[in-house]
Each structure stands twice: as structure tokens, then as C-alpha cells.
Amino acid sequence: MAAKRYLKIFFALWVALIVAIAGFNWWIDPYDMFPSPQSHGVNQEKPEATTRQRLSKAYGVSRARPEVLILGSSRGLAIAAHHEVWANKRVYNLALASTSLKELYRHLQHANAEGTVREFILGLDWITYNDGIGNSSYADARLRVDSSGAARPFNAAQYMRDIMPSLWSIDAVGASVDTIRNQPSPGETNAAWSARRDRERLSRKGGNRSLFLEFEKNTIYEASSQPFATSRNRGQDGPGTQTMREILRYAYTHGITARLFISPEHAHLLEIWRATGRWQEIEFWSRELVRIIAEEAKIADKPPFQLWDFSGYNTVTTERIPLPGHTEAPMRWYWEASHYTEALGYVMIDRMYNYQTPLRPTIDDFGVLIATENIDDHLLELHAARDVYAAQFSDDVQAIQSIVDAANRFYHR
Amino acid sequence: MLFNSYEFIFLFLPITLLVYYKLGAMGHQRVAMAWLSLMSLAFYAWWNPLYLGLIVPSLFVNYALGTTLTVRPRKDVLIFGVLANLAVLGYFKYANFFITTVNDFTGTLWLMDAVVLPLGISFITFQKIAYLVDAYRGQTREYDFLRFSLFVLFFPQLIAGPIVHHKEVIPQFQHRAAFPLRPVLLAAGITVFVIGLLKKVLLADELARYSNLAFSAAHDGVLLSFFEAWRGALAYTFQLYFDFSGYSDMAIGLGLMFGVRLPLNFNSPYKATNIIDFWRRWHMTLSRFLRDYVYFALGGNRRGKVRRHLNLVATMLIGGLWHGAGWTFVVWGGLHGLYLVINHGWHAWRIRWWGKDKRYGAWGRWAARLLTFTAVVVGWVFFRANDFPTAISMLKGMAGLQGVVWPDAERGLWGALANNLENMGWEFHNSKLFSGSGDLGFIAVTLLFLWAMPNTQQIVAAYRPAVNKVVEPARWPRWRPSPTWAVLIALGGSIVVLRLSHVSEFLYFRF
Numbered sequence: 001m002a003a004k005r006y007l008k009i010f011f012a013l014w015v016a017l018i019v020a021i022a023g024f025n026w027w028i029d030p031y032d033m034f035p036s037p038q039s040h041g042v043n044q045e046k047p048e049a050t051t052r053q054r055l056s057k058a059y060g061v062s063r064a065r066p067e068v069l070i071l072g073s074s075r076g077l078a079i080a081a082h083h084e085v086w087a088n089k090r091v092y093n094l095a096l097a098s099t100s101l102k103e104l105y106r107h108l109q110h111a112n113a114e115g116t117v118r119e120f121i122l123g124l125d126w127i128t129y130n131d132g133i134g135n136s137s138y139a140d141a142r143l144r145v146d147s148s149g150a151a152r153p154f155n156a157a158q159y160m161r162d163i164m165p166s167l168w169s170i171d172a173v174g175a176s177v178d179t180i181r182n183q184p185s186p187g188e189t190n191a192a193w194s195a196r197r198d199r200e201r202l203s204r205k206g207g208n209r210s211l212f213l214e215f216e217k218n219t220i221y222e223a224s225s226q227p228f229a230t231s232r233n234r235g236q237d238g239p240g241t242q243t244m245r246e247i248l249r250y251a252y253t254h255g256i257t258a259r260l261f262i263s264p265e266h267a268h269l270l271e272i273w274r275a276t277g278r279w280q281e282i283e284f285w286s287r288e289l290v291r292i293i294a295e296e297a298k299i300a301d302k303p304p305f306q307l308w309d310f311s312g313y314n315t316v317t318t319e320r321i322p323l324p325g326h327t328e329a330p331m332r333w334y335w336e337a338s339h340y341t342e343a344l345g346y347v348m349i350d351r352m353y354n355y356q357t358p359l360r361p362t363i364d365d366f367g368v369l370i371a372t373e374n375i376d377d378h379l380l381e382l383h384a385a386r387d388v389y390a391a392q393f394s395d396d397v398q399a400i401q402s403i404v405d406a407a408n409r410f411y412h413r
Numbered sequence: 414m415l416f417n418s419y420e421f422i423f424l425f426l427p428i429t430l431l432v433y434y435k436l437g438a439m440g441h442q443r444v445a446m447a448w449l450s451l452m453s454l455a456f457y458a459w460w461n462p463l464y465l466g467l468i469v470p471s472l473f474v475n476y477a478l479g480t481t482l483t484v485r486p487r488k489d490v491l492i493f494g495v496l497a498n499l500a501v502l503g504y505f506k507y508a509n510f511f512i513t514t515v516n517d518f519t520g521t522l523w524l525m526d527a528v529v530l531p532l533g534i535s536f537i538t539f540q541k542i543a544y545l546v547d548a549y550r551g552q553t554r555e556y557d558f559l560r561f562s563l564f565v566l567f568f569p570q571l572i573a574g575p576i577v578h579h580k581e582v583i584p585q586f587q588h589r590a591a592f593p594l595r596p597v598l599l600a601a602g603i604t605v606f607v608i609g610l611l612k613k614v615l616l617a618d619e620l621a622r623y624s625n626l627a628f629s630a631a632h633d634g635v636l637l638s639f640f641e642a643w644r645g646a647l648a649y650t651f652q653l654y655f656d657f658s659g660y661s662d663m664a665i666g667l668g669l670m671f672g673v674r675l676p677l678n679f680n681s682p683y684k685a686t687n688i689i690d691f692w693r694r695w696h697m698t699l700s701r702f703l704r705d706y707v708y709f710a711l712g713g714n715r716r717g718k719v720r721r722h723l724n725l726v727a728t729m730l731i732g733g734l735w736h737g738a739g740w741t742f743v744v745w746g747g748l749h750g751l752y753l754v755i756n757h758g759w760h761a762w763r764i765r766w767w768g769k770d771k772r773y774g775a776w777g778r779w780a781a782r783l784l785t786f787t788a789v790v791v792g793w794v795f796f797r798a799n800d801f802p803t804a805i806s807m808l809k810g811m812a813g814l815q816g817v818v819w820p821d822a823e824r825g826l827w828g829a830l831a832n833n834l835e836n837m838g839w840e841f842h843n844s845k846l847f848s849g850s851g852d853l854g855f856i857a858v859t860l861l862f863l864w865a866m867p868n869t870q871q872i873v874a875a876y877r878p879a880v881n882k883v884v885e886p887a888r889w890p891r892w893r894p895s896p897t898w899a900v901l902i903a904l905g906g907s908i909v910v911l912r913l914s915h916v917s918e919f920l921y922f923r924f
Contacts, residue, residue, distance in 0.1 A: 003596035006894035010603060013903035018910055031916065051919055139917065164419040164914060171916040 022167040030175035032056040033166050035063070040183075045190060047182045047197075048175040050077075050097075055162055057094055058110065058142040065115030066092035071104050072123030073097065075263045075338060079121070079345040085353040090115075096138075101129055101243040103138055108247065110143035112254060113151050119257040121352065122247070125265065125338065126273075126285055129240040149250070198341075199330065207327040208334065215336035216272060216403060223276045224407040237292075245292055252300035259352050260293070262286070264310035264344060264366070267318045267389055268337040271397055274386070275404040283379050286370065294372045307370055308352055309378065313385035314365040316344065321396070414459040416606075416663045417613055417913055425456065430670060437592040446563050446586060449671065453568035457532070464531045468566075471501065475541045476561050482548035483555055491549040495542055502538040505530050510738030533572040535735055539702050540565065544579050546706055553579060560586045569667035573660055575678040576698040581880045585673050595672060600894045601876040602669030607905045608869045609662025614912035617656035624649035624797065627846055631810070632803045638818040641846035642810025644856070649797045650790050651859050654683065657696070662869045665879055677879045681868045683789070686773070686781040688752040689760075691789060703732050722757070726750030736796070741804060745795040752788055782864070816840060823849040 029036045030048040033056060038044045049056040061069075068091040070079045076095030083091075094107050104122070111117055141158040145151055166172050184193035205211050237245065251258040273282050289307060297304035311317060319333050333344040347360055351367040370378050390397045414421050429452045436445035458465050478494040481487075512523045547553050556564070556579070564583050570576075627645020631637055637645065661678035668675040682695035692700045708728040714721040726747060733746015763771075773781060791808065798804035809815050817834075821841045824831050826849070835841065867887030870878050874886030875893065892898055 003600045003894040005896065006600045006899045007596055007603075009896050009899035010600070010903050010906075013900060014906045017903065017907040021907065021911065052916055055917055160419070161914075162917065165916045168419065168910050169914055169916055170911050173911060175916075 018168070021173065025167050025172045025176050028176035028179050030172065030179040031166055032060055033163065040190075041186060042183060043179055045183055045193065046179065048179050051175075053096060054138045055142075055166075057096065058107070058138070059162070061092050061094055061107070061111045062114040062144070064090060064092045066090045066111060067116065067118040068092070069094050069108065069111055069117055069120035070123075071095060071108060071120055072263070073099050073125060073128040075125060075340065076123040078340055078342045079123070079349065080342055083346060083349045084357065085349060085355045095123065099128060101240055101247070105243055105247050105250070106138075106140065106143055106145075106147070108250065109145040109149050112256070113144045117254070117256050119259070120251070121259045121261065121349075123261055123263050124289070125263040126278075126282060129244070129285065130238075194342075202330050202335075203327040207325060208322050208331045208336070209324045209326065211336040212266075212268060212321055212334075215338060216268065216400060219269070219272055219337075220276060220400075220403050220407050221410070223272065223278065224404070224411050241288055241292060244289070245296060248293065248296040248305065249300070251305070252296065252302055258305040259308070260289075260305060261308035261348065261352065261367075262289075262311050263338070264317055264333075264340055264348065266334050266337040267313055267393070268321075268396065268400065270311065270313075270317075270386070271390075271400045272337070272404075275401050286379065287375055290370055290372050290375045304371065306352070308348075308367050309370045310348060310351075310367045312368070312382055313389045314367075315363050316347075316366045318389060318393070414456050416660070416667070417610060417909075419910075419913055420459075422910065422913075425452070426667075426670075428452075433671065434592075434594045437594070442592055443559060445592070446559055449568075450559070450562045450566050453563075453566040453571060456568040457566070457571060460532055461529070467501070467505075467531050467534075468537070471498075471537070471541070472562055472565055475544065475565075476558055479544055479548040479553065479561070480555065482545060483551075483553050486549045486551060488549070491545060494545040498538050498541050498545075502534055505534055507734075507738045514740075536570075536572070536574050536576055537565070539576050539699075539706075539735075540578075543576075543702060543706055547579065556583055567668075567671075567673070569664040569671075570675055573657075573664075574696075574698055575661055575664060575676045576702055577675060578698075578701075581676060582673065592672070597876060597894060598669045598672055601873050601878055601892070602666045602671075603906075604666070604892055604898070604902050605669060605869055605873055605878055606663050606666030607902050607909060608872075609659040609664075609666055610909040611905050612655040612659030612662065614909055617652050617659060618912070620648045620652035620655065624652050628797055628799070628803060628807070630846060631806045632799055634806075636815040637807065637810035637846065638816045638840070638844075639810060639813045640852070641818065641844060642807050642815070644847050644852050646790050646794050646807060646811060647856055647859075650683075650793050651863070653793060653796075654679070654863070658868070665870075669878060674877065674880045677870055677881045677883075679868065680870070680884075681863070683786055683863045684782065685785050685789075686778055687759075687785055688749065688756045688788065691785055692749075692753070699732065699735075703728050707731055722754045725753050725757075729753065741795050741798055741801065744801075744804075745792050748792050748795065752792075818842060818844050818847065820844060820847065820849040826850060 026034050027036050028043045029038075030043075030046060031052050032046045032049040036043075046056075067089050068081075068086050070076055070081060070091070070093040072079070072095040074095065074097035077093065077097065079093060079095070081091040081093045092111070094104075094111060096103060096107070108117070108120065139158060139162075141155045142162070144154065182197070184190055188196070202208065202211070205214075248258065250256070270279075270282070273279055286309070293304050293307055316333050319331055321331065321334075322329060332341070334340055343360075347363060348367065349355070350357065350360060350362070356362060368378060414425060416422075429449065433445050433449055436442070436448055454465065454469075457468060474497070475494070478490060481490055482494070515521060516523055544553065560583050563586055564577070564579055567577075567582070624645055627637060627641060627648065631642075631645070658679035665675050665677070676698050678697050680694040680697065682691055685691035685694050708724055711724040711727060712720060713724060716724075727750070729746040729750030730743055731746070733742045733744070733749070736742045736745070791811075794807045794811075795804045798807060806815075817839045819827070819834070819839055819841055820843045822843060824841045827834060831841070867885075867890075870883045871885060871887040872890055873892045874883040875891065877883070
């Protein structure tokens with residue numbers, strides 16, 4: 001009798017606890033995996049999902065069935081899906097941190113298999129293009145297409161592997177609790193909350209100048225230790241270029257409009273590439289891009305896709321960096337030399353879609369359409385602009401050079 | 414399928430149990446046994462369906478051989494059976510090892526595709542050999558095929574033991590002991606299973622991080638200092654015990670849920686006061702197999718003192734190699750063989766000087782326990798290390814030959830002594846491999862826990878969790894089917910579920 005009562009109590013309590021845990025995690029849904037109700041101040045914002053974005057986005061894009069995709073590396077995360085140009089359209093930001101072009105291509109195929117993609121914008125930066133520092137470890141089994149692009153059945157085993165820990169794990173419980181704790185306060189809008197979080201993060205990190213410095217050191221030391229470059233067996237495409245061609249071809253075959261852009265890197269990053277001897281690589285890369293865009297358009301017998309170059313030396317990319325320790329007046333457009341703010345994301349979309357609004361400035365020198373016809377002139381102008389920049393910001397240029405010198409001494413002792 | 418997985422706990426186990434008892438209650442007990450055998454095959458095939466191609470033919474062949482031997486004990490049939498089982502094990506487990514060893518010694522470059530080791534094959538082989546030998550010795554009866562298959566396939570013990578003996582398990586199926594459902598066995602089974610899982614997911618898996626850190630650092634050529642090396646070696650010592658004894662608890666608990674008592678496998682081995690005692694407490698079913706089927710087969714202690722010692726060492730060498738195809742395992746086995754020889758020698762010497770009845774006092778027992786424990790830890794270093802340089806480096810560190818490092822942040826703990834220590838060669842700087850007082854405290858608490866607390870079967874002793882009688886039932890805590898225990902085990906069962914897995918990929922942003 002005692003044993004029967006024991007079993008009853010055990011099962012009742014165990015099942016209740018297990019169901020309660022799963023119910024809690026399902027409801028709060030920290031990784032944005034479930035169709036649970038969202039309420040302001042409780043679980044509407046999902047800050048924890050960014051730490052597991054490959055998980056949440058692979059399934060998220062299936063639910064969203066977007067017509068418009070935003071593709072890119074972590075930089076592209078700053079482009080808001082609710083820009084006015086896409087009003088009344090289903091838009092999904094499928095940018096992935098530390099990604100590779102190959103991974104983005106696979107996710108494009110996946111998104112298009114789950115819905116119908118009509119257009120995408122693709123943010124390009126030199127590192128992602130060349131798989132230089134990518135540490136992407138996504139589970140290909142989540143995607144609904146095989147590598148040839150053919151649809152494949154939903155992978156239930158993979159889904160279970162993903163969903164069970166989202167319901168029952170210490171990680172998920174911790175993430176749910178953190179989700180509840182990091183929400184807009186009563187009366188605060190989501191936008192204000194997001195801005196407040198950004199400010200807090202910035203001041204925690206010691207302001208823009210320290211973020212710039214940290215990023216620059218990392219990039220310079222990585223660039224000095226490994227010879228990454230756009231592969232160029234003349235006459236033969238490197239891996240990045242091959243994948244780029246696949247993406248373009250895919251867009252043409254599936255009737256998708258693509259808008260491409262070179263990420264608006266801060267002039268500091270160009271300075272890093274110059275000081276580490278990569279300037280010619282960058283030029284070569286831009287030429288490769290316009291070349292294959294033209295070639296693929298010709299093969300498809302369609303007009304070439306637009307390629308916007310937001311980098312270079314313009315009002316935005318030469319934004320002055322605050323002095324060390326200054327956190328009160330953060331930069332308008334940048335976190336550090338490579339990651340830009342959501343505000344700039346809006347301006348870029350304005351520019352690419354030729355959209356004007358009194359809410360935001362129109363910056364005429366920001367963003368140049370480049371193609372085979374004007375690439376030579378464009379690169380020449382860049383040279384000239386660099387000299388002007390170096391004269392105007394000689395301290396910054398000098399500081400970068402001294403980090404590069406230190407890195408060289410470190411690696412060539 | 415792993416015991417510590419969602420699919421096992423939420424699907425496999427409840428379905429298998431429910432159908433099993435439902436069929437039993439309807440009077441279809443043979444069907445219930447067939448169901449359990451089939452589900453056990455499914456459990457095994459979950460990893461890789463190809464494994465079935467090995468286990469099913471082996472089941473038929475061994476049944477045929479065993480039946481033949483029971484009716485007419487023929488030595489040639491026995492030898493064929495034993496060699497056939499060893500050949501399968503040899504091919505899957507040792508072929509690569511053999512080839513690399515030959516290559517290393519002769520400079521040849523033989524190549525062979527890596528052979529996939531079917532799970533649990535080492536355990537299955539030993540179980541089958543025991544069965545065939547006993548059939549030859551006339552110690553088996555004619556078992557029907559269904560009971561024999563269930564004995565072999567019964568999923569709780571299939572992958573990693575306990576190495577069950579036909580004598581203790583088949584009769585339980587024979588006597589229909591499993592039916593009807595006995596709530597108290599189910600309750601005790603759940604308890605033992607949950608305790609085993611807690612040991613695995615809360616203790617072993619956490620400790621693994623520390624031992625991996627130390628051993629991989631040593632492997633990479635880092636010279637570990639005294640505390641760093643000891644922390645790594647002890648973490649592994651604890652990890653291995655919690656992992657393996659936790660697994661055995663799970664197996665025993667699952668057996669009980671199906672109304673079957675399995676043999677005990679661990680009995681607080683680190684409480685042992687000598688090495689002979691240790692092997693009566695550590696992986697007990699393996700010790701038993703090695704004694705009955707290797708040591709005795711070699712002649713045991715009937716051929717004089719020298720042969721007896723040689724037999725002991727040989728048995729332990731074989732036991733070492735059984736654990737893994739590598740020379741570090743052989744050395745580990747040899748070391749324990751040597752320990753045993755010394756232990757037997759010491760006993761003989763002690764009896765001669767002090768007589769048979771003289772017993773150790775409390776201090777003597779503690780000294781013996783510490784010495785035994787230290788000897789075992791040294792053995793585990795070889796067991797865990799990937800190669801000899803790693804093991805030697807770890808041991809040098811533990812011997813203090815690679816310096817002593819104490820975290821700079823805790824320099825203050827030593828007060829005025831710090832300078833003296835520094836003069837003696839201590840270094841004060843921070844280390845990823847040793848955090849100072851926190852680590853020492855953790856080690857002390859764990860040792861206290863291992864030495865002072867009763868083990869799982871002692872806690873459940875009153876309900877006979879296993880085939881063996883539990884010696885020294887716990888005074889506290891003692892499990893009984895009370896509401897308090899039900900609540901505790903339900904809480905434990907929920908913690909376990911939260912620890913089964915992690916959410917994939919965690920991205921640290923640079924900013």
C-alpha cells in the first residue's frame with residue numbers, strides 16, 4: 001500500500017514539475033521557437049535568442065515565410081525588418097553572426113523552400129566573403145533543402161534535438177528567467193528599451209573608443225597572423241567567388257531581386273587593411289564582385305543586380321570617434337570600425353530603395369552604385385579620398401600604424 | 414539509446430514498461446518477455462541498426478553452442494565457442510591496436526580502415542564466454558530460447574554491465590518472478606535509477622570538465638604543478654566512480670522496474686582498506702568474471718606461490734587490455750596486478766609476525782585507506798592518459814617535481830608564511846587548472862562524502878535492490894516508500910531532466 005502511494009505521489013509530482021518547467025519555457029520562449037503568446041514587459045523581446053541565432057532563425061524563418069530577406073554577417077543584424085519601404089511585406093532578418101557566404105547561401109535556399117522569397121538584400125564584407133574568421137557551426141540538418149537545392153523532408157530527429165533542450169534544460173530555464181528580467185519597463189516602448197540597452201552596453205564597455213580599440217587589436221592581430229586573401233588563381237574563381245556566383249544564379253533562376261552592398265566600414269577598418277598590406281586585396285575583391293555580377297547577368301540574360309559600396313571615405317564612415325572614456329555622447333553610426341548602428345541601417349535602406357523621409361537625413365555622399373563601367377574611377381577616387389582622410393585624422397592613422405607595428409614585432413620576433 | 418536522454422526517459426522506458434506489465438497482467442507472460450527482448454533490440458539498434466547484424470547471429474550461435482554443450486560437454490566445441498567470441502571481440506576492438514603496435518615496433522606501414530566498435534561488445538563477449546564455460550562444466554540447465562535471449566539482450570545491462578551471470582538472472586525469468594507488477598520494486602527501481610542519474614549528470618559530467626582540462630593540458634606538453642596535477646587526477650578519480658557506479662545504479666534500478674534483480678557492481682570502492690578489498694568493491698561483476706574464468710582457468714593458487722602471483726598479474730593484464738585497446742590500459746592492469754601481489758605478500762608477512770587475529774585500530778585503518786586510495790589514483794592516471802608521456806607528466810606533477818603554484822589572488826591565505834613558501838620554490842600566480850582554497854574545499858567535501866556516506870544500495874538495502882545481499886545497510890539515510898522520499902525523488906527526477914542536454918551553440922559577442 002505504501003509503495004502504491006509512493007508511486008502516486010512520485011508520478012503526480014514529477015509529471016507536474018516536468019510539465020510546469022516545459023510550460024514555463026514554452027510560454028517565455030527565450031529562443032523564439034514556439035508560437036506562444038507574447039506580452040509587453042514579459043516575453044515580447046527575446047534578447048536571449050541572439051545568443052542562439054542559428055537555432056532560432058532556422059525555425060523562425062520557416063514560420064515567417066518572408067518575401068524579403070535580409071542576409072549578412074553580424075553587421076547585417078543592424079538592419080531593421082520594419083523599414084517603411086517594406087510596409088505590408090513579410091520581411092525577415094536572416095543575418096548570422098560569424099557566418100560564411102556558404103552558410104548564407106544555404107539559408108537563402110532554406111528560406112525560399114519554406115516560403116517564396118521575392119527579394120533579398122545581402123551585406124558583404126571582405127572577411128565573411130573569404131571565410132577568413134568564420135566559426136559558423138550551423139546544423140545543416142535543420143534546413144529544408146539539400147545542397148543541390150532540392151527540397152527535403154522535415155528532419156524530425158534534428159527538430160527533437162533542438163526542441164527538447166529548449167523545453168527542458170538548465171540553459172533554457174536560465175534564459176527564460178533572463179528574458180523576463182531584460183524587458184522594457186512598464187510604459188517604456190520597445191524602441192526606447194532597445195536604445196537604453198545599447199547605451200548601457202556601450203558604457204559598460206567604456207565607450208566607443210574602447211570598442212574601436214578592442215576590435216582593431218583583434219583584427220590586426222588576426223590579419224597579421226594569417227594570410228587571408230581573396231583566392232585568385234587567375235582565370236579560376238576562389239571559394240568565396242564561387243559561392244557568390246551560386247547565390248546570383250539562384251536569384252536569377254528563382255526570379256528573386258537581389259540588392260547587394262559592401263558594408264559601410266568605418267575608415268579605420270580601411271586603414272587597418274592598408275596598414276596590414278591588404279589594400280590591393282580589397283581593390284581586387286571589389287573588381288571581382290562587379291565582374292561576376294556582370295557575367296552572371298549576361299548568362300541569365302537579365303539586367304545586373306545593384307551593388308552598393310557604402311564603405312570608403314564619406315560623411316558617415318569618417319565619423320569622429322569620441323575620446324577614451326567618453327560615454328555620454330555615443331557615436332551616431334558606429335559601435336566600432338565594422339559594426340554599425342540600427343540608425344545607419346535605416347539610412348542604408350533609404351539609399352538603396354531611394355526612399356525619402358523627414359525622419360532621417362539624406363546623406364548624398366554615402367553609398368555609391370558600382371559596376372564594371374565605373375569601378376576604375378571609383379577606386380581612383382578612393383585613393384585620393386584616403387590621402388585627404390590621412391591628413392585630417394593623422395592621429396588615428398598613426399595609432400593604427402603603431403598597433404600594426406606591435407603585432408609585426410609580436411609575430412616576427 | 415542512452416539512459417540519460419529524453420527519448421529514453423519520456424518514450425522508450427514508459428512504453429516498454431506499460432506494455433510489458435499489460436501483457437503480463439493479461440496472462441501473456443511469454444509474449445511480454447518477447448516484447449522486452451524486441452524492445453531491447455530496438456534500444457541497441459537506436460545507435461546503429463548495423464549492430465543488429467552482429468548481435469543477432471551471435472545470439473543464435475551461442476545458444477546453439479550452449480545447448481550442445483549442456484547435452485554433451487565436448488572440449489573442442491567449448492574451445493571453438495570461446496575462440497569465436499574472442500575473435501569477434503578481437504577484430505572489432507583490437508585489430509587497429511594490433512596493427513599500430515606492429516607498425517610502431519617494426520616500422521611497417523600497414524593500413525586498415527578504422528573498425529567501428531559495436532557498443533557493449535566487451536561486456537557481451539564476457540557474458541557469453543561465462544555461459545559457454547558453465548554449460549561445459551554442467552552448471553547450466555537447458556534454457557529455452559526466449560529466456561536465453563532475454564538474458565543476453567535485457568537492455569538495462571546490455572551496454573555496460575553489470576556483467577550478469579545466467580545463474581542469477583535466467584531463473585528469475587523462469588519463475589515468473591517478474592509478474593505481476595510489484596509496486597515496491599517499481600518504487601525502489603525508480604529511486605535507484607534517479608540516484609544513479611543524479612550521480613551521472615550532476616557529479617560525473619561536471620567533474621569531467623576539470624579532469625579533461627588537466628589531462629589535455631598535460632597532453633599538450635604543459636608541465637602541471639603539484640596542486641594542478643592533483644586536482645586533475647582526483648577529478649578523474651571522482652568522475653569515473655560517479656559515472657560508472659551511477660550507470661550501474663541506473664541499470665539495477667531499471668532491472669527492478671521490470672521485477673528483475675541484477676548483481677551489484679560497486680560497493681563504495683574508495684572506502685577499501687587494501688587493494689584486494691578494492692577489487693571486491695570496484696566493478697564487482699568484472700572481478701568475479703576475471704577470477705572465475707581467467708584466474709581459475711590459469712590455475713589460480715593451486716600451483717604454488719610463484720605461479721599464483723604470475724596468474725594474478727596475467728589476469729590483471731588481461732583485465733587491463735579488456736578496458737581498452739591501448740598500452741596505457743595494459744600498464745594500468747599490470748600495476749594493479751603488482752599491487753595485488755604486494756598486498757598478498759604483506760598479508761602473509763603480517764600473519765607470520767602478528768598472528769591471524771590482530772586487527773588494525775582506527776588510525777591504522779585510515780592509513781590503509783589513504784594508501785589504497787593513493788595507489789588507485791596513481792593507477793587512474795595511466796587509465797585516463799592518452800599516452801605515456803601524458804601519464805608520466807601528470808605523475809611528476811603530483812610528486813611535486815614540476816613545482817608548486819598557488820593562485821596569487823589567495824596569497825593572503827598563507828599570511829606571513831607566503832614568503833617562506835616562495836623561498837621554498839612555491840610560485841604565486843593564477844592558473845586555469847587550480848583555483849586554490851575553493852578547489853581544495855571541494856576535494857575535501859567530495860572525499861568526505863565518498864568515505865562517510867552510504868552508497869545507493871545501502872540506502873535501499875531493506876528492499877533488496879540486487880541479487881547480492883547488501884552488507885552493512887545504511888543507518889542514515891534509509892529509503893522507504895514514504896511520501897517524503899517520493900517528493901525528494903520527484904525533485905531529483907526533475908533536476909535530472911533539466912541536465913540531460915544543452916541548447917546548441919552559444920555565441921559570445923565581442924561587444
